[in-house]
Amino acid sequence: MKAFRDAVPDSMKLMASVKANAYGHGAVQTARVAEACGADYLGVAFLDEALELRRSGIGTPILVLGYVPAEGLELARRHDVTLALFREDILEAAAQLPAVGKRLKVHIKVDTGMGRLGKRAGGEAERFLERALKVPQLDVEGLFTHFAKADEADKTYTQLQFDRFDGIARYVRSNDLPIPLIHSANTAAGIDTPEWGGGMLRLGIGMYGLYPSAEVNRSRIDLQPVLSLKTEVVMVKTVPPGWGISYGTRYVAASEERIGTLPVGYADGFSRMLTGSAEALIRGRRVPVRGTICMDQCMVGLDAADLPGNPVQPGEEAVLIGTQGTERITAEEVAAKLGTINYEVTCMIASRVPRVYLRGGAVVEVSNPLGRETD
Numbered sequence: 431m432k433a434f435r436d437a438v439p440d441s442m443k444l445m446a447s448v449k450a451n452a453y454g455h456g457a458v459q460t461a462r463v464a465e466a467c468g469a470d471y472l473g474v475a476f477l478d479e480a481l482e483l484r485r486s487g488i489g490t491p492i493l494v495l496g497y498v499p500a501e502g503l504e505l506a507r508r509h510d511v512t513l514a515l516f517r518e519d520i521l522e523a524a525a526q527l528p529a530v531g532k533r534l535k536v537h538i539k540v541d542t543g544m545g546r547l548g549k550r551a552g553g554e555a556e557r558f559l560e561r562a563l564k565v566p567q568l569d570v571e572g573l574f575t576h577f578a579k580a581d582e583a584d585k586t587y588t589q590l591q592f593d594r595f596d597g598i599a600r601y602v603r604s605n606d607l608p609i610p611l612i613h614s615a616n617t618a619a620g621i622d623t624p625e626w627g628g629g630m631l632r633l634g635i636g637m638y639g640l641y642p643s644a645e646v647n648r649s650r651i652d653l654q655p656v657l658s659l660k661t662e663v664v665m666v667k668t669v670p671p672g673w674g675i676s677y678g679t680r681y682v683a684a685s686e687e688r689i690g691t692l693p694v695g696y697a698d699g700f701s702r703m704l705t706g707s708a709e710a711l712i713r714g715r716r717v718p719v720r721g722t723i724c725m726d727q728c729m730v731g732l733d734a735a736d737l738p739g740n741p742v743q744p745g746e747e748a749v750l751i752g753t754q755g756t757e758r759i760t761a762e763e764v765a766a767k768l769g770t771i772n773y774e775v776t777c778m779i780a781s782r783v784p785r786v787y788l789r790g791g792a793v794v795e796v797s798n799p800l801g802r803e804t805d
């Protein structure tokens with residue numbers, strides 16, 4: 431947050447995107463840190479995500495970036511949740527809300543070329559905006575769009591989207607429409623083209639210390655990943671030549687081999703599609719995952735690397751994403767093996783994986799939804 435605060439104009443507000451459990455990092459904990467770092471807004475995808483934050487005592491303004499059905503409008507108004515508005519029937523439903531003192535805050539979503547949500551730029555959006563401004567139950571606080579290719583080196587399409595959005599922004603200014611927050615930038619635009627971002631940067635992946643792609647200009651901002659995925663070796667055994675490992679015995683030991691078992695599998699977000707390519711770090715070295723990744727466990731070959739002081743013992747740390755000694759496995763490396771992006775790798779980490787929060791190297795919180803006392 432601080433790195434981005436320094437990199438973008440002072441006048442630009444910062445929204446911390448904590449949707450999808452804060453990209454796997456833990457929504458409530460991340461939102462609290464973002465609040466402490468001066469986030470002006472929080473962004474989520476669903477009303478339920480916003481309500482979870484409110485239940486946890488988060489008071490910062492929250493914008494739901496995605497669709498909220500008509501039956502959610504009153505709930506949103508009651509809990510001071512701002513909604514994205516882009517559908518005629520939802521506008522009509524808002525106009526039918528019982529008149530109470532409080533208005534429902536909305537940001538009108540404009541489609542400038544993402545083709546996902548929003549009223550199309552170039553007439554449709556302006557007309558919708560004018561109608562929304564006439565609904566007394568609504569407080570039209572914002573107007574926003576989303577870039578489809580801001581993370582690519584070629585900015586031609588982003589320029590086109592910016593120009594379309596700027597047309598509406600000029601319409602707002604020339605008609606003196608009272609809309610204080612006009613915004614378009616995601617992390618990639620915040621890094622490469624903050625001048626096209628309007629009044630607020632909607633910061634997602636960058637806040638987790640990850641770059642949105644290999645093509646953004648890394649020299650503009652220095653990011654370090656905040657997340658590691660760690661486990662420990664829970665069993666070590668030596669198998670004879672010909673011994674099969676895991677479902678389908680896709681791996682068979684060619685010679686006597688030491689095998690370690692890790693209590694993490696595809697149900698934790700360590701995808702089965704990593705079978706055959708995944709590695710873990712043990713004693714600062716890379717070791718291969720052996721055989722099929724199971725639902726809750728996977729095996730590693732402990733003889734393949736020259737592990738200092740081998741034999742490895744149960745209880746030793748294994749790193750699946752992160753740093754150990756001088757070795758590092760990045761979310762990008764895992765993503766490349768899966769044919770996806772770093773975003774998906776951290777989002778995949780399942781809710782049953784305990785989150786351990788550190789500050790300055792010291793544990794400040796452990797969140798383990800399954801770890802309740804039963805006696």
Ligand SMILES: Cc1ncc(COP(=O)(O)O)c(C=O)c1O
Pocket residue numbers: 447495576615616617618632633634635636642
């Ligand atoms: C509408 C919207 N704004 C902002 C973001 C944040 O994007 P990023 O994580 O690339 O910064 C997202 C995330 O997908 C989004 O959907």
